Amino acid sequence: MPSSSSPIVELQDVSKAYSEGDATREVLTRARLTLHRGEFAVLLGRSGSGKSTLLNLISGIDLPTQGTVRVEGKDLASLSERERTLLRRERIGFVFQAFNLLPTLTVEENVRLPLELTGRAGAEVDGRVKALLGRVGLTGRERSFPDRLSGGEQQRVAVARALAHTPPLLLADEPTGNLDEKTGLQVLDLLEELIRQGHAGALVVSHDEGLAARADRVFVLEAGQLVERPVRP
Numbered sequence: 050m051p052s053s054s055s056p057i058v059e060l061q062d063v064s065k066a067y068s069e070g071d072a073t074r075e076v077l078t079r080a081r082l083t084l085h086r087g088e089f090a091v092l093l094g095r096s097g098s099g100k101s102t103l104l105n106l107i108s109g110i111d112l113p114t115q116g117t118v119r120v121e122g123k124d125l126a127s128l129s130e131r132e133r134t135l136l137r138r139e140r141i142g143f144v145f146q147a148f149n150l151l152p153t154l155t156v157e158e159n160v161r162l163p164l165e166l167t168g169r170a171g172a173e174v175d176g177r178v179k180a181l182l183g184r185v186g187l188t189g190r191e192r193s194f195p196d197r198l199s200g201g202e203q204q205r206v207a208v209a210r211a212l213a214h215t216p217p218l219l220l221a222d223e224p225t226g227n228l229d230e231k232t233g234l235q236v237l238d239l240l241e242e243l244i245r246q247g248h249a250g251a252l253v254v255s256h257d258e259g260l261a262a263r264a265d266r267v268f269v270l271e272a273g274q275l276v277e278r279p280v281r282p
């Protein structure tokens with residue numbers, strides 16, 4: 050068993066190549082990264098530099114061509130697809146650029162979903178959902194459907210949903226990419242505060258130097274090469 054101080058994410062010399070016809074193209078080269086619970090990390094990189102590829106490898110949606118990805122000490126390549134799905138559901142929270150709320154579920158049902166998927170029910174769940182919606186400023190909107198909400202409100206629901214089951218790892222892919230600057234900042238404040246309160250490890254993909262300035266660690270991807278740089282360059 051990994052000890053509680055073992056990294057939440059560990060990448061050892063991780064490479065990923067995609068095949069294109071007869072050729073293969075490497076889009077991530079010998080990436081190394083170690084992230085602990087309680088660390089708030091930002092991943093910067095231009096379009097096409099491999100950020101989504103890296104997130105897909107950390108969440109076990111995809112497997113590396115070479116190297117090892119461990120989440121809570123588990124080598125993802127040693128797990129079955131079903132086990133990887135369960136790990137994603139139970140141990141990771143996701144926030145996406147496009148919010149990705151389920152349109153046929155209400156705000157309250159969207160936030161409740163990860164708790165139900167991990168087998169939780171009853172008064173404790175009701176209380177948790179209520180508290181989270183209060184925390185993200187959406188009390189009174191419980192029964193609204195996502196298409197009735199503004200972008201910022203939808204992303205606040207998505208933040209509540211991502212953290213509802215108190216995952217030890219939070220992955221966010223340009224969470225403010227579809228929001229105006231002011232709304233984006235509000236969402237980031239909230240995201241950071243909830244991450245820090247819940248002591249999750251977080252890796253947030255962003256183009257925003259302002260966000261990098263408040264992170265604990267900053268990683269940069271450039272043409273498939275991952276490097277850590279000082280928080281303030």
Ligand SMILES: Nc1ncnc2c1ncn2[C@@H]1O[C@H](COP(=O)(O)OP(=O)(O)OP(=O)(O)O)[C@@H](O)[C@H]1O
Pocket residue numbers: 067068076094095096097098099100101102103
């Ligand atoms: N399934 C795939 N098959 C082939 N090539 C792929 C695949 N997925 C990604 N790529 C290529 O890998 C490279 C990195 O893509 P990736 O989506 O990881 O970049 P990104 O940094 O997330 O970009 P963006 O910021 O635009 O989302 C790109 O050149 C892309 O075309």
